[in-house]
Amino acid sequence: MRILVQKFGGTSLSTPDSKSRVIRHIRRELQQQFRLVVVVSAMGRHGDPYATDTLLDLALQYGAALPAREKDLLLCCGEIISAAVLCSYLCAEGIAATVLTGPQAGFITDSHYGNARILTVKAERIRKELESSEVVIVTGFQGQTESGEFTTLGRGGSDTSATALGAALRAEMVDIYTDVNGILTADPRIVEDARPLSYVSYHEICNMAQQGAKVIHPRAVEIAMQSQIPLRVRSTFTDGEGTLVTQPDTFKDAPAGIVDRYVTGVTYMDQITQIAVACNAQDGIQLKVFKSMADHDISVDFISVTPGRVLYTVFDQDSEKAVKALESLGLTPQMTKGCAKVSIIGGGINGVPGIMSKIVEALSQHEIPILQSADSNTTIWLLVRNEDMAQALRSLHSKFELHR
Numbered sequence: 001m002r003i004l005v006q007k008f009g010g011t012s013l014s015t016p017d018s019k020s021r022v023i024r025h026i027r028r029e030l031q032q033q034f035r036l037v038v039v040v041s042a043m044g045r046h047g048d049p050y051a052t053d054t055l056l057d058l059a060l061q062y063g064a065a066l067p068a069r070e071k072d073l074l075l076c077c078g079e080i081i082s083a084a085v086l087c088s089y090l091c092a093e094g095i096a097a098t099v100l101t102g103p104q105a106g107f108i109t110d111s112h113y114g115n116a117r118i119l120t121v122k123a124e125r126i127r128k129e130l131e132s133s134e135v136v137i138v139t140g141f142q143g144q145t146e147s148g149e150f151t152t153l154g155r156g157g158s159d160t161s162a163t164a165l166g167a168a169l170r171a172e173m174v175d176i177y178t179d180v181n182g183i184l185t186a187d188p189r190i191v192e193d194a195r196p197l198s199y200v201s202y203h204e205i206c207n208m209a210q211q212g213a214k215v216i217h218p219r220a221v222e223i224a225m226q227s228q229i230p231l232r233v234r235s236t237f238t239d240g241e242g243t244l245v246t247q248p249d250t251f252k253d254a255p256a257g258i259v260d261r262y263v264t265g266v267t268y269m270d271q272i273t274q275i276a277v278a279c280n281a282q283d284g285i286q287l288k289v290f291k292s293m294a295d296h297d298i299s300v301d302f303i304s305v306t307p308g309r310v311l312y313t314v315f316d317q318d319s320e321k322a323v324k325a326l327e328s329l330g331l332t333p334q335m336t337k338g339c340a341k342v343s344i345i346g347g348g349i350n351g352v353p354g355i356m357s358k359i360v361e362a363l364s365q366h367e368i369p370i371l372q373s374a375d376s377n378t379t380i381w382l383l384v385r386n387e388d389m390a391q392a393l394r395s396l397h398s399k400f401e402l403h404r
Contacts, residue, residue, distance in 0.1 A: 001130060003171040004034040007140065007162035010051060011179045012236040013082055014044040019089055021236050025177065026095065026135060035130045037169065039140040039162040040086055042078025050081045068113035072152045079139035087137055097135040100125065102161065103150065107143030115154035116143060121168035138165065156217025163220040167227035174224065174231050176216055181235040182243035183215050185265040185402040190390050193403040197243050197264065204264045204347055205245050207379050211343035212267040221245065262355065263346035263400040266393050270340040270386050273319035274371060277310045277326060277333050285331065286310055292325045302341060302372060302383060311372060313339065313383065339371060340389035342382045344396060350377040362399035366391050
């Protein structure tokens with residue numbers, strides 16, 4: 001049995017036209033003799049009747065008192081509605097289909113409501129259903145604990161559901177359908193000449209997703225990478241092949257030198273605050289700073305620790321809470337709000353002379369100050385002010401000739 005997993009996001013299922021395109025993609029793969037497992041998200045986006053955020057708003061009308069377990073019960077409804085509606089469309093088209101919830105599809109998770117981790121996927125029920133149905137529709141984003149409680153997998157959870165099923169079923173491919181034609185070198189809303197990438201490695205797209213690119217969730221990529229299941233990121237609204245995500249040594253018909261490109265793309269995360277605390281290496285302040293952030297459930301990033309200073313970032317929404325926590329310890333933090341983290345990502349960065357020189361040159365031409373920087377084997381991070389972020393992305397995209 002040849003198995004292909006397809007995942008369709010909320011915008012792919014929100015209008016009659018988009019649903020007809022989904023049917024077209026399903027029918028095309030059935031003609032290629034695949035049996036399909038179709039993972040769906042809730043229909044639409046915030047404000048649409050059955051979108052996840054809309055369902056959450058229903059509960060928030062009465063305050064934020066809804067317990068986490070009951071909130072997950074509510075949020076599971078959106079995907080169930082979406083799956084049933086798609087099933088009705090397929091049946092009307094003469095395509096044999098059945099629906100399974102996340103628990104019925106075999107997703108067993110821990111009990112961390114709202115952001116559960118998958119422990120295992122028992123896919124026997126899906127295999128059995130595929131013997132009599134051409135398409136098994138699975139509600140994404142959800143599973144159940146070993147004691148039978150509904151759970152949700154957190155933001156991007158339907159992507160994670162799709163790749164986990166791909167791994168459990170040893171599918172030939174997992175296709176993630178979105179409203180863009182694959183993975184681009186930059187956000188096209190900011191960088192007008194951003195172009196789609198035909199091939200990227202698991203490591204490259206995982207870094208891009210972690211650093212702000214919203215095409216696919218990094219947890220989904222990690223599962224695919226561990227299981228060596230190829231991914232494609234495709235558009236619901238075209239018939240293009242999109243972007244293939246796999247190991248570099250398995251790229252087929254790739255342009256010469258694609259594995260050795262220095263930079264793959266540039267991404268960003270905005271609304272960030274930089275916090276600096278003066279300290280002495282022997283006075284224990286470094287420990288106090290990070291323990292205080294942990295005690296107040298504040299996520300820290302972009303960390304730089306020297307004998308005389310602790311430097312890190314938090315999201316703007318947490319900045320006031322972070323500063324108050326530090327001041328309660330008798331510290332005097334310096335805060336720079338309204339920053340953005342720009343990431344230059346590429347598997348060929350490590351060990352190549354001149355990369356940082358190009359970065360500084362690109363930003364200096366537009367008098368963009370670098371507030372902080374760090375690097376790894378595959379990524380260089382820069383902290384700039386929010387108002388400089390768009391120009392920084394355009395300049396770096398041009399400097400590394402990503403438009404070509």
